[in-house]
Amino acid sequence: MARLVVLGGGVAGHTTATFAAKWLGSDHEVVVVTPNAKWNWIPSNIWVGVGQMTKKDVTFDLAPVYAKAGIDYRQAKAVSLNPEGSESSDKPFVTIEYTSADKAGETENIEYDYIVNATGPKLNFGATPGLGEGSQLGEHTVSVCTADHAVHASEKLQEAIEKMKGGTRQKFLIGTGHGMCTCQGAAFEYIFNIEHELRKAGVRDMADIKWISNESFLGDFGMGGLHMKVGGYVVSSKLFAESLYAERNIEWLIGAHVSKVEQGKVAYELLDGSTGEETFDFAMLIPPFAGVGLKAYNKSGEDITDTVFAPNGFMKVDADYTPKPYAEWKASDWPRTYQNPTYKNMFAAGIAFAPPHLISKPMKSPNGTPINPTPPRTGMPSGIIGKAVAHSVCDMITKGENAHLHEASMAEMGAACVASAGKGIFTGTAAAMTVYPVVPDFEKYPGTGRDTDYTFGEIGLAGHWIKHILHHLFIYKAKLNPGWTLIPE
Amino acid sequence: MSNEVKIVKEEENFQKNEQYQLTMIPGAFARRLRTCVIFQFIRFIIINIKMIIVVSKSH
Ligand SMILES: Cc1cc2nc3c(=O)[nH]c(=O)nc-3n(C[C@H](O)[C@H](O)[C@H](O)COP(=O)(O)OP(=O)(O)OC[C@H]3O[C@@H](n4cnc5c(N)ncnc54)[C@H](O)[C@@H]3O)c2cc1C
Numbered sequence: 001m002a003r004l005v006v007l008g009g010g011v012a013g014h015t016t017a018t019f020a021a022k023w024l025g026s027d028h029e030v031v032v033v034t035p036n037a038k039w040n041w042i043p044s045n046i047w048v049g050v051g052q053m054t055k056k057d058v059t060f061d062l063a064p065v066y067a068k069a070g071i072d073y074r075q076a077k078a079v080s081l082n083p084e085g086s087e088s089s090d091k092p093f094v095t096i097e098y099t100s101a102d103k104a105g106e107t108e109n110i111e112y113d114y115i116v117n118a119t120g121p122k123l124n125f126g127a128t129p130g131l132g133e134g135s136q137l138g139e140h141t142v143s144v145c146t147a148d149h150a151v152h153a154s155e156k157l158q159e160a161i162e163k164m165k166g167g168t169r170q171k172f173l174i175g176t177g178h179g180m181c182t183c184q185g186a187a188f189e190y191i192f193n194i195e196h197e198l199r200k201a202g203v204r205d206m207a208d209i210k211w212i213s214n215e216s217f218l219g220d221f222g223m224g225g226l227h228m229k230v231g232g233y234v235v236s237s238k239l240f241a242e243s244l245y246a247e248r249n250i251e252w253l254i255g256a257h258v259s260k261v262e263q264g265k266v267a268y269e270l271l272d273g274s275t276g277e278e279t280f281d282f283a284m285l286i287p288p289f290a291g292v293g294l295k296a297y298n299k300s301g302e303d304i305t306d307t308v309f310a311p312n313g314f315m316k317v318d319a320d321y322t323p324k325p326y327a328e329w330k331a332s333d334w335p336r337t338y339q340n341p342t343y344k345n346m347f348a349a350g351i352a353f354a355p356p357h358l359i360s361k362p363m364k365s366p367n368g369t370p371i372n373p374t375p376p377r378t379g380m381p382s383g384i385i386g387k388a389v390a391h392s393v394c395d396m397i398t399k400g401e402n403a404h405l406h407e408a409s410m411a412e413m414g415a416a417c418v419a420s421a422g423k424g425i426f427t428g429t430a431a432a433m434t435v436y437p438v439v440p441d442f443e444k445y446p447g448t449g450r451d452t453d454y455t456f457g458e459i460g461l462a463g464h465w466i467k468h469i470l471h472h473l474f475i476y477k478a479k480l481n482p483g484w485t486l487i488p489e
Numbered sequence: 490m491s492n493e494v495k496i497v498k499e500e501e502n503f504q505k506n507e508q509y510q511l512t513m514i515p516g517a518f519a520r521r522l523r524t525c526v527i528f529q530f531i532r533f534i535i536i537n538i539k540m541i542i543v544v545s546k547s548h
Contacts, residue, residue, distance in 0.1 A: 239512065243514060245508075245509075246509035246514050247499075249509075252508060384547055413546075416540045429523055432540075454543050456539060460524070460532055462532040463536070466540075488544045488545075
């Protein structure tokens with residue numbers, strides 16, 4: 001009997017663990033180590049953050065679902081990996097620390113045959129002075145990255161709405177809280193949902209809304225933007241993004257590295273090296289992401305974290321990490337199997353794997369401050385990678401360790417993304433987008449780097465309906481309800 | 490020639506900020522289409538088909 005340990009029960013880890021448990025049956029063991037008792041459909045946190053959904057609507061208890069799937073669930077966080085075992089045993093193990101109320105703080109070593117790191121991001125608020133400490137959100141701004149953060153954001157939004165109703169103007173500042181952030185899409189959704197809610201509440205004319213981000217142009221989204229066919233033209237996402245901001249009267253400040261946050265004020269540096277300040281009454285700034293800080297030790301207990309993880313804390317996989325100038329970046333730099341090059345029984349899926357480089361063009365201010373979006377790994381790629389990794393591990397277990405590995409390169413897969421711009425069955429809108437492939441391949445698609453037959457975007461009520469259906473569909477799937485395997489990632 | 494002021498509501502934002510002047514802003518028809526249930530129902534089907542194709546090319 002082999003044991004697969006999956007670290008992280010988010011989009012990627014949940015997909016890996018549930019498919020592996022289904023394919024392996026009771027002949028082998030699947031263990032999930034994840035610190036939260038609840039699963040969270042993160043994309044809908046946006047709607048929690050504007051009071052249109054509750055925490056309960058976007059979360060559910062993991063324990064009964066894992067019990068149904070025959071998965072051994074440990075409510076704990078992984079702390080370190082010993083991929084060579086210890087001096088007394090060759091069996092690799094992971095050290096975990098329990099977070100459940102009954103065992104909080106207790107540690108345990110869990111031996112494994114295969115391990116998948118799907119621990120997602122550390123929300124690195126501490127990277128910007130005043131934005132927070134470590135992974136803890138600070139007191140000056142709000143966040144929608146977790147369901148609890150979103151509940152808090154919604155309360156603050158209601159307070160701001162009350163102030164506007166009482167005649168006090170409010171300034172909203174939404175975007176990224178550091179020059180190296182990703183996840184611009186989430187901030188984009190939040191700013192348009194706020195604008196929509198303020199109109200509904202009849203206080204839009206009392207609000208100044210401003211976007212601040214590290215993108216060098218609006219509509220970059222960490223993917224270097226995208227081009228799509230519209231009205232016989234092939235146009236950049238920049239034009240559509242700017243159009244939407246202008247239509248909704250939302251100003252933008254781009255190419256900005258937020259260097260400090262204080263009560264009601266952020267300091268920033270721009271790509272041209274100039275600095276400035278922006279005031280706010282309400283701010284939601286996405287933190288930069290880093291790896292969750294797992295350590296790794298060899299058989300004799302020496303620290304080998306640098307061998308297993310990249311400096312940003314994400315796990316090294318089969319990518320080409322050789323530093324190269326932008327002009328030499330290739331689609332083939334991106335990983336295909338997500339296997340760790342040193343330890344073949346170790347994989348990373350979703351945000352936890354270290355990308356070879358950015359997707360957007362790297363940029364620096366004259367002062368040397370990098371100001372560019374880091375690559376997004378959104379829900380669909382995270383799910384597809386999680387499933388491919390599950391497939392590979394199951395084959396290695398059932399067919400032998402030299403079994404052919406399944407591949408899921410982000411340079412060969414597309415992503416469908418629906419960015420909400422306001423909720424409402426007849427009044428809502430969302431930008432429905434697909435990109436193919438996620439990582440542009442300029443050798444295959446000279447010009448835009450993508451297949452413009454499958455890269456498109458449009459805004460409307462249809463997008464909102466799709467977003468709403470996806471909310472229910474993915475929660476249904478994650479709960480492993482009948483037919484769950486038929487719903488694609 | 491009349492001196493009447495011609496107000497087109499959708500175009501007013503062009504003047505609200507210099508940033509907005511060099512982009513495009515949808516007119517009344519394009520805006521109405523976004524929430525027109527019949528048109529959006531058709532778009533819903535088309536977008537779903539396109540997304541299914543992209544999803545199937547990615548697995
Ligand atoms: C507000 C917001 C909106 C978004 N909207 C969209 C959208 O509309 N569409 C889209 O495609 N994507 C969206 N995304 C991105 C999407 O949420 C991510 O792509 C996806 O969650 C990544 O999956 P993951 O499994 O890698 O990470 P996660 O889903 O974050 O899962 C990581 C898991 O690991 C656990 N973990 C952390 N540390 C440890 C540890 N030490 N040991 C064990 N487990 C650990 C975490 O608790 C978590 O359960 C959004 C993101 C945000 C923040």
